Amino acid sequence: MPEGHTLHRLARLHQRQYAGVPVEVTSPQGKFTDASAVDGQVLVKAEAYGKHLFHHYDSAGSVHVHLGLYGTFTEAKLPVLPPVGQVRMRLVGGTHWTDLRGPTRCELLTPDQVDAIKARLGPDPLRRDAKPEQAFERISSSRTSLAALLMDQSVVAGVGNVYRAELLFRHGIAPMLPGRSLDAVRWKEMWADLVTLMRHGVRVGRIDTVADEHLPHVMGRAPREDRHGGEVYVYRRTGQPCLVCGTPVAHKELAGRNLYWCPVCQPE
Known part of the structure; x- marks a missing residue:
């Protein structure tokens, strides 16, 4: 299972490549049924807390990803290629695109639900707000x-x-x-x-x-x-x-x- 540094590394990458502009979000596999709710929305911020990754959108809530044992992101520059394998979520921005496969969780949450996840976690050594x-x-x-x-x-x-x-x-x-x-x-x-x-x-x-x-x-x-x-x-x-x-x-x-x-x- 990826450890915390991997999720923080992903959050920084996604912040740099996708934040601040509308992004295209789809679920080629079809299992992320809320993809349409964030499709075309502005990705405001990507952040990590422990082994959890959050994509915060303008007004549609936050996509929560927990990679678990088998989850992986693959990143590439445009143009977009056809999906390979079971792609749970595809994110396409101005210059890059990324595919998520095999996560334990990929779900759209409200701010209160995001806060509830953070509340049950201990301090994260990679966060400035850690205690x-x-x-x-x-x-x-x-x-x-x-x-x-x-x-x-x-x-x-x-x-x-x-x-x-x-x-x-x-x-x-x-x-x-x-x-x-x-x-x-x-x-x-x-x-x-x-x-x-x-x-x-x-x-x-x-x-x-x-x-x-x-x-x-x-x-x-x-x-x-x-x-x-x-x-x-x-x-x-x-x-x-x-x-x-x-x-x-x-x-x-x-x-x-x-x-x-x-x-x-x-x-x-």
Whole structure:
């Protein structure tokens, strides 16, 4: 599932390519039945909150997109080509067009419905209005593991499996540490690090978490080959040596998701 940096990257792209002018909105697949309600309307703003993307229109409401596990946008310059595959929504602007396929949600919402979605989300590290103390309030009062809390979108919005694993490693925290055992100073450090990592992800379009001294050309190792891209410490590196101490990276399932950590660098 795409993590928060991907949605913010898409929001910036759509803001740049489509905002401020009337756009053509259709549903070649036919499943986005409200496409006609926004077709020809001015796209006022595209914004992301966590893993949610919103296209706000002049007077017709907002299109809400959640990509889920399989959703993707494909972007291209005009002219428009015939649809390929199951296109849920097609957006055509002045110079570009984009197709949305396979999302979990693609729906037209009222302002109140948009506010309701945002209200149930935790602070988003990529938003200027984020309040990290709200997340800490939830974390510090919970016996649930930090690994689970960081994946809870009502605690922190936009963090997925990669950022979860890498953030805990970078701060030497055992994944199963109860939230209430984390102190405020350490959370402040983790939040600042998360903001930095995710902003980098928006800029480059991938997740990089390793320090300069652990990059492939410095360590004399092969670059990581993975469809997620980027250089990471533990994510999807089960059994491989930790880049810091050499211990095999551990793995287990937690709440149906894969969890990765170094038993030595992240002691119980």
